[in-house]
Amino acid sequence: MAINPWEVDDMRKHSAWIIELLLHLLFPARGRHRSADAPPTPELPDTPTLAIPRVPVEQRLLRGEDVAFLRPYVLTPQERQERRLQRGRRRALWLATDGIEAGPRWIHGMGVGC
Template sequence: MLDLTVRFLSWVLSTCMPQPRGRHRAAAVPALRITPPPPRFTERLDGSTSSLVRPYVLTPDERRRQRERRRALYLATLGIDTGPDHIHGIPVGATR
């Protein structure tokens, strides 16, 4: 696969770059020697060493508040205000 990539890139470069002519033409391009990268993981991972914690799991109270926020955002797209009844301790009435 790597050899095909190198061949394709050399073909693209040869078609895009002008070919030098005459006495001062470029010397032959040496062949590219590409070594494979070293392996990333040399040892196996042990799954029993890490705890199985799912940080995205919400408590019932967090889930209720998230559902209320999402419902308020959806209703706001429809032009319906479902804001709080009290802001800084002052009761706020609906304006129509």
């Protein structure tokens, strides 16, 4: 419930609660519930670490014959033509959803006008 003329809740109460919570987490407790000293940690004998032998793996060297020289993004002229035609078909379908006819200009040897 807002108690000020700007109709904004009083945040001092919430801020004090958050700060109090953080102080309880960061600083130790006071009074009789506080532990005097931490219990000593037990001494553990040093145990040797287990060394696992490495399994030899056959390492193949890279050979020049195994590496393709052509970059994967370089297209042949046929691939470029196929992608251009596919892009045109997709554009025609996209425009058809809005009612715009942008299909082929020639159908069975006859010129088609839009």
